[in-house]
Amino acid sequence: MSAAPGHRTSADPTVGRLIHTVLQPGFAGSQRPPDWLTAAVERGLGGVVYFSHNIGDVATTRGLSDRLHDAGEVLIATDEEGGIVSRLGARDGSQHVGAAALGRADDVAATREVGGAIGADLRASGIDVDLAPVVDVNSNPDNPVIGVRSFGATAPLVARHAVAYAAGLQSVGVAATAKHFPGHGDTAVDSHVGVPRVDASLEVMRERELAPFAAIVSSGVRAVMTAHVIVPAIDPRRPATISPTVLSVLRRDLGFDGVIISDALDMGAIRDTIGLGEGCVQALLAGADVLGLGNPVLGADRPDKDLRVFTEAYDALLHAVQDHRLPVDRLEEAAERIDALRAWRRAQPTSVAAGTSADRSVARRALARRGAVTLPHGPLQLLDVRRLRNVAAGALPATTVQAIVEAHPGSTITPAFALPAAVEGHADRDDLIARDDLPVADVIVTGSPGHDVVEDEQRRKALAANPDALVVVLGYARGDEPLDGARRAIWTFGDSVPTARAVAELLAR
Known part of the structure; x- marks a missing residue:
């Protein structure tokens, strides 16, 4: 007697293939797929x-x-x-x-x-x-x-x-x-x-x-x-x-x-x-x-x-x-x-030309600023007070921070927290230790103000030590936020290579 429709037994080989089809695993490795994954693909992995x-x-x-x-x-x-x-x-x-x-x-x-x-x-x-x-x-x-x-x-x-x-x-x-x-x-x-x-x-x-x-x-x-x-x-x-x-x-x-x-x-x-x-x-x-x-x-x-x-x-x-x-x-x-x-997907062309992009123009237009944002040409002391990771991405990128340093040779970056390695999906914060010995900073880099009270406190300490420091906000802006009374600030609305270039250009004007 055959199984009822919709309730075929696991002995039916089509059931195993269907299960493979609906699965989307991650895997370890960057050059060759592991043997189990190759076998799963051969069995119909979706x-x-x-x-x-x-x-x-x-x-x-x-x-x-x-x-x-x-x-x-x-x-x-x-x-x-x-x-x-x-x-x-x-x-x-x-x-x-x-x-x-x-x-x-x-x-x-x-x-x-x-x-x-x-x-x-x-x-x-x-x-x-x-x-x-x-x-x-x-x-x-x-x-x-x-x-x-x-x-x-x-x-x-x-x-x-x-x-x-x-x-x-x-x-x-x-x-x-x-x-x-x-x-x-x-x-x-x-x-x-x-x-x-x-x-x-x-x-x-x-x-x-x-x-x-x-x-x-x-x-x-x-x-x-x-x-x-x-x-x-x-x-x-x-x-x-x-x-x-x-x-x-x-x-x-x-x-x-x-x-x-x-x-x-x-x-x-x-x-x-x-x-x-x-x-x-x-x-x-x-x-x-x-x-x-x-x-x-x-x-x-x-x-x-x-x-x-x-x-x-x-x-x-x-x-x-x-x-x-x-x-x-x-x-x-x-x-x-x-x-x-x-x-x-099969119906798409087998290859496409490299895409042109409006990224640099968008990055420049996205910037918001307060006060005079140019910086002196000599070495700078940068303080990165970001603590939160974006868990969808892992450790937050430092692309814009690096661009500022490259534009000012000899500059120093000091993290306000001890940051262990992070990968996508980690949200642990208990192991991020706030430093007490913060330097007097020329540039303070922060994430989204108001998201983390400890990060906010580190930023306030840094601004108290130098009210003229430039604050670079790489996170989400809350309208016309006071930023602890910062006199000079740039909001980037994210971090990327085009954003880093746009910030470096703005600071050099």
């Missing part, structure tokens, strides 16, 4: 995700991508937003400005051009899917994880630039991913370490959070990423990633029929509540198609953590099929959407 530890120079990364593509039709994804979240620029800074700078310039044609240039860079490295743009409206200035990753604080601004950015990416054959549905902007908790909530009414959600997603879905974005965020107005119990009610809003109300990708299921909001394996099952049942398994370097107590995470996810899905919790037709539905994305 996707992999690159983190900064997977990426070398363009030729090395392209070689890794080619080996994976040669093994099977796997979609290679990465987070390349520009600005502070850049896998390609994790070591030397992104070659492209981030969303906040683009929103400040508010030039839709420039945003589309930057998106196309980022897409061309990804294509050169053999990457198929960009986990960008961020479509969150940064309505809460205390947001610990979005900030300058957002195009701005209003829905119309975010909508027009998210649409333009995605159009630029997809014009060169890289699938864009709108994130983090249904919106992570009005939160004060980071889902990497906890379970955030958006306590807004359904009316506010529709007008603010959902409107940009509706616009980018209508424009033809190929993928949407979920957020591990509870929205009580829609589902008071479950984070969006595992909520059929929330994801039905995306499917039914917004009419999205592309690929839904879960945010990383190893993040605290899932891992520390229901666990990664159960998170995989519930995300798929809720309507997700691709299960992002996250970064296996984090907390790796053994070198085979990547394989163990993949096995945990695979086994959880297999057992859910065996227990009749997970219908096979749900796997088939997800696989069909992934196959459609694969077909779209």
